[in-house]
Structure formats: structure tokens, C-alpha cells
Amino acid sequence: MLLAIASIVAGLALLVWSADRFVIGAAAMARNLGVPPLLIGLTVVGFGTSAPEIVVSVMASLQGNPGIAIGNAVGSNIANIALILGTTALIAPLMVQSDILRREYPLLLAISVGVYLLVIDGDLDQTDGFVLLTGLMVSMLLLVRIGLHRRDNDPLVAEIEDEIPANMPTAAAIGWFLLGLVLLVISSRMLVYGAVEIATALGVSDLVIGLTIVAIGTSLPELAASIASALKKEHDLAIGNVVGSNIWNLLAVLSAPGLLAPGAVSADVIQRDMLVMLALTLALFVMGRGSQGHGVINRVEGSLLLASFIAYQGWILFNAIGKTT
Numbered sequence: 588m589l590l591a592i593a594s595i596v597a598g599l600a601l602l603v604w605s606a607d608r609f610v611i612g613a614a615a616m617a618r619n620l621g622v623p624p625l626l627i628g629l630t631v632v633g634f635g636t637s638a639p640e641i642v643v644s645v646m647a648s649l650q651g652n653p654g655i656a657i658g659n660a661v662g663s664n665i666a667n668i669a670l671i672l673g674t675t676a677l678i679a680p681l682m683v684q685s686d687i688l689r690r691e692y693p694l695l696l697a698i699s700v701g702v703y704l705l706v707i708d709g710d711l712d713q714t715d716g717f718v719l720l721t722g723l724m725v726s727m728l729l730l731v732r733i734g735l736h737r738r739d740n741d742p743l744v745a746e747i748e749d750e751i752p753a754n755m756p757t758a759a760a761i762g763w764f765l766l767g768l769v770l771l772v773i774s775s776r777m778l779v780y781g782a783v784e785i786a787t788a789l790g791v792s793d794l795v796i797g798l799t800i801v802a803i804g805t806s807l808p809e810l811a812a813s814i815a816s817a818l819k820k821e822h823d824l825a826i827g828n829v830v831g832s833n834i835w836n837l838l839a840v841l842s843a844p845g846l847l848a849p850g851a852v853s854a855d856v857i858q859r860d861m862l863v864m865l866a867l868t869l870a871l872f873v874m875g876r877g878s879q880g881h882g883v884i885n886r887v888e889g890s891l892l893l894a895s896f897i898a899y900q901g902w903i904l905f906n907a908i909g910k911t912t
Contacts (some may be wrong), residue, residue, distance in 0.1 A: 591784035599804040601770055602639050606808040609767025610635030615752040615760035622749040629709075630727055632751075633831035636812060639805040640832075640840045642775040648847035652783055654883040657711070658797020659805060659853060661860045662842040664699075665798075666806040667829045667836075669896030675813045675825055676889025683875050685823040685881040689809030690733050691830050692872045694726060699868045702837045703861050712726070716845025719726045723838035730834075749821070778804065794853050795907045798860060801901060826875060826884070833868070855906075863899055867892070 612636050618629045634641075639664050647655035675681065683689060701722070705715055752760070756783035778801065786796045809832050844850075870892075875882040884892075 588788050591781040594777045594781035597776045601774035605767045605770035605774055606639050608637055608763045612760045612764030615755040618896055619749050619757045624751050628848055633835055634811055636828055636832045637835035638771055640836055641773050642771045643805055644840045644843040646775045646779045652793045653844035654793030655797040655801055656844040658794045659801045660836050661864055662798035662802025663806050664833045664864050667809055667833055668871050669892045671810045672829055673889045673892030675817045676884040680886055681818040681822045681884040687733055688823050689876055692875050694867055695830055695834055696872050698837050698863055709852050711845045711852050712849040713846055715778040716842040719838045719842035720821045726834055727828045733743050767824050791907045798903055888899050
């Protein structure tokens with residue numbers, strides 16, 4: 588058990604650091620190749636912030652633990668909204684001014700509903716996995732189109748540009764990118780190993796571990812990025828990190844178990860976890876779009892989001908303990 592705990596702690600620490608290096612290297616490479624900053628923010632950075640979830644999901648699926656992969660995808664989306672935005676709003680209330688971001692909310696809500704309808708039959712097979720990957724490509728094209736049509740004077744553009752390394756040599760960018768990628772794989776294997784060992788020792792399902800330890804751990808890069816953006820008054824970027832990550836989680840992360848380890852989806856995921864995710868996504872849609880031209884997530888709403896996350900985690904653990912006694 589001690590080795591499993593140490594593997595999780597070390598894996599999470601390395602995962603957070605390597606994800607940051609991976610994003611910085613990828614963003615700098617894209618900028619040096621002449622890719623516009625907005626497109627980097629909407630695609631490269633969106634992929635990079637979800638890289639921990641993607642790699643962990645692939646590793647878990649290849650090792651025959653699809654419950655961790657599914658729990659990671661759904662649990663990370665719940666953590667991104669309730670834990671990350673809740674905590675960030677408590678530190679610095681968030682005001683949405685970006686028209687680009689306001690147009691991303693309906694897309695995220697539509698994807699969330701679509702994914703729920705896709706798995707409501709209790710099965711996630713390879714066809715579903717290909718549908719999710721196709722949806723990812725279509726979504727990225729839509730995001731690029733929205734960005735290109737709304738980039739003039741949009742505050743999100745300036746915030747993204749400020750965060751992309753401007754003077755990093757291409758050789759250094761490639762080096763950080765490759766190092767981050769290798770360490771992402773290593774740290775993900777450490778995390779999955781520890782998670783499986785703890786699940787076995789405690790007699791709980793892989794899904795529970797995926798929804799709790801793994802989901803929270805792989806969401807740490809988004810938490811750090813959103814808090815840092817909020818403290819620099821880059822409110823749109825703080826929320827944009829979450830919205831982009833959630834889209835990638837649903838379409839890229841959830842496709843891994845479908846393609847690599849197809850099988851049944853737990854009834855708990857359909858009847859409990861995905862409904863919580865949909866409710867929080869709808870809440871984000873309402874708060875983020877607002878009614879006066881911009882949306883606000885204030886400290887009261889942040890407190891409610893954080894309280895809902897704590898209650899949800901307590902609900903999962905209470906049910907898990909009840910099943911083992």
C-alpha cells in the first residue's frame with residue numbers, strides 16, 4: 588500500500604510538471620512555425636492541458652482498466668467546473684467578456700448532452716470511440732472558425748498571446764515538448780499503477796478511483812493555470828482553460844476506452860456521474876453567458892460550486908464504502 592501511495596504522489600507531481608513543459612514546448616513550436624496565437628490557444632493549448640487525462644486514459648485502457656479511463660474523463664470535467672472554477676472564483680471573481688468564449692459554452696453543452704446520449708445504452712464500443720474522435724475534429728474546426736470570425740478586439744486573444752512563450756528557440760521548444768511527452772507517459776503509468784493497487788487493497792472499483800484520486804490529480808494543471816490567469820486578471824483565459832479542457836476530455840479522453848478497451852459503462856456513470864456533469868455544465872452555461880452582455884462567476888457562486896464538489900466526492904466515497912461492508 589505504501590508503494591502504491593508513493594507511486595500516486597510522485598506520479599501526480601511529475602504529471603503536473605511534465606504537462607506544463609509539454610504545453611510550453613508545443614505552444615512555442617507552433618508560434619515559431621507562424622501559427623497565429625489564437626489558434627494555438629484554441630487547439631494546441633487545449634490539447635496540452637488535457638494531455639494528462641488523455642495519456643492516463645490510454646494507459647489505463649491498454650492495461651485493462653477502462654473504469655479508470657471513464658472515471659477520469661467524467662470526473663475531470665466535474666472537477667474542472669466545481670473544484671477549479673469554484674476555487675478560482677473564491678480567490679478572484681471571474682467576469683467573462685470574450686465573445687469567443689461565450690460562443691464556446693453552447694458547444695460544450697451540446698457535446699456533453701451528445702456524449703450522454705451516446706453512452707446511455709450502457710455500452711462504449713469502438714464505433715462510439717470513432718464517433719467521439721470525429722466529434723473532436725468537427726469541434727476543433729468549429730472553434731477555429733469561431734475564433735477567426737471573432738478575434739478582432741476580443742480580450743481572449745490578448746490573454747492567450749501573453750501566455751505563449753515569445754522568444755524560445757525552436758530547439759529548446761522541441762526539447763521541452765519531447766521531455767514533457769516522455770515524462771507524461773512515465774508519470775501516467777506510475778499513477779495508474781498506484782490507483783489500481785489502492786483500488787484492489789480497498790476493495791473498491793477502478794471507476795471510484797478514476798472519479799476521485801485520478802480525476803482530481805489530472806485536473807491539477809488546469810487548477811494551477813486558472814488560478815494563475817485569474818490573479819493576472821485574465822478571467823476569460825481562466826475559464827477558457829476549463830471549457831477547452833472539458834471538450835477534449837469528453838471527445839478525446841473518453842474515446843480511448845471505447846477504442847482500446849470497449850465494453851459496458853457502469854450504471855453509476857450514467858445514472859449519477861454524467862448527470863452531475865450535465866448539471867454543472869448547464870450551471871456554467873448560465874453563469875458564463877449572463878444576461879447583460881457578460882457573465883460573472885462571483886464568490887457566492889464559487890462557494891456553491893466548491894460545496895457541490897465536496898458533496899459529490901462524499902457521495903461517491905459513501906456509496907463505495909457501503910458496497911465494501
